[in-house]
Amino acid sequence: MNIKISLEAFDPMREVQIYQHSSKEMAGKFGATSIFIGTMRDFNEGNDVIGMTLEHYPGMTEKQLEKIVAEATSQWPVLDVLVVHRVGDILPNEPIVVVAVWTSHRGNAFDASRYIMEALKTKAPFWKKELLKSDVERWLVKNTDGYL
Amino acid sequence: MSIRVRYFASLKESLGRSEDNLEIDGLATVNEIWRYANPDKALPDNCLAAVNMAYVNLIDTVKDGDEVAFFPPVTGG
Numbered sequence: 257m258n259i260k261i262s263l264e265a266f267d268p269m270r271e272v273q274i275y276q277h278s279s280k281e282m283a284g285k286f287g288a289t290s291i292f293i294g295t296m297r298d299f300n301e302g303n304d305v306i307g308m309t310l311e312h313y314p315g316m317t318e319k320q321l322e323k324i325v326a327e328a329t330s331q332w333p334v335l336d337v338l339v340v341h342r343v344g345d346i347l348p349n350e351p352i353v354v355v356a357v358w359t360s361h362r363g364n365a366f367d368a369s370r371y372i373m374e375a376l377k378t379k380a381p382f383w384k385k386e387l388l389k390s391d392v393e394r395w396l397v398k399n400t401d402g403y404l
Numbered sequence: 405m406s407i408r409v410r411y412f413a414s415l416k417e418s419l420g421r422s423e424d425n426l427e428i429d430g431l432a433t434v435n436e437i438w439r440y441a442n443p444d445k446a447l448p449d450n451c452l453a454a455v456n457m458a459y460v461n462l463i464d465t466v467k468d469g470d471e472v473a474f475f476p477p478v479t480g481g
Contacts, residue, residue, distance in 0.1 A: 294481050310480065311413050313473065316457035341480065353481050373481060379459070382480025383413035395414040396479040 257329070259321045260340045261312065268293045268340065268354035275338045275356070282335040286358040290365035292373050298348035300396075304389035310343045310352070313381040317341075324375040332368040334359055339372065341382065374402075405468035407432075409441050412475035415451060435462040437472050450477055 258275060272291055276282075298305055325337050338356040346352065355372050359365040377399045384396040409424040416422050424441045432440070434455065438447045453460050454473040466472055 312480070313410075313412055313454075313457070313475070316454060316473070319457050377481045378478065380480050381412065381454075381475060381478050383476065384479045385413070395417075395476070398477050399479050399481065 257322075257325055257337045258339070259318060259325065260338075261314075261317060262340055262342050263344045265346075265350050266340055266342065266354075268351045271340050271354055272338060272356045275336075276358070279336050279358075282358050286335050286360060288359050288362040288365035290355075290357045290359075290362075290369035292353075292355045292369050293351055294353040294373075295351050296346050296348050300386060303386075305348065305386045306389050307348075307387040308346045309385045309387075310346060311383045311385070312341075312343045317381050320380045321376065324372055324379060327375065328357075328368040328371050331371065332359065332364040334364065334368050337368075337372065339376070341376075341380070343382070377402075405429075405432075405466075407437055407466055407468075408471045409437060410471060410473040412473065414476050415448065415474055419445070431465055433463050433465050434460055434472060437466055438462075438474060447474065448476070451475065452477065 296308055321339055325339065328334060335358045341353045342351065355369055357365050357369040386394050386396065405428060407426045409426060411419055411422055426440055428440055434453045451474050453462055455464065455466055455470050
């Protein structure tokens with residue numbers, strides 16, 4: 257399992273590839289890899305968004321992510337998990353988060369990945385402040401249910 | 405007892421500070437810690453609280469040396 261908070265922009269596919277190659281224990285064992293990538297949009301709630309700042313609570317954020325991943329691995333037979341989440345100043349089109357889950361069979365990969373992502377959205381202490389094209393800054397008040 | 409209180413995101417901005425260091429006598433709940441630190445401002449309804457980086461209820465008690473944090477609903481991912 258690996259959980260990373262990144263102050264720098266990152267390439268999610270490269271992170272997944274490097275981690276997969278470095279994990280000797282799961283070589284030959286995994287039949288399914290679920291990769292979720294969250295990326296910054298240039299629009300939200302009817303406004304043009306030109307930038308975003310992501311704040312976190314150093315220490316608690318990592319602790320909560322570890323707890324969430326531990327809950328997923330106790331609920332599904334997961335071989336390995338990688339979570340990378342960006343903080344700091346972000347521009348549209350840059351990745352915010354990648355959650356990769358390796359399992360023997362696809363169902364568990366989908367389910368564990370969904371669980372981690374939804375729990376991250378409600379429990380991991382990150383906060384987004386958007387900078388709108390109109391030069392207004394606004395804090396996001398809550399996350400959506402993911403279907404808008 | 406000594407309690408470090410931390411604030412994050414929009415709550416930090418509206419209070420104009422990121423933390424307080426309190427010295428108080430006797431036991432206190434998380435809710436009371438907020439009132440000691442912010443006697444003139446009610447804790448916003450939807451705010452979350454943590455003690456030593458784990459989520460807690462406002463009626464939970466704190467002990468000497470604890471770090472108490474207050475913050476708005478999280479919006480990561």
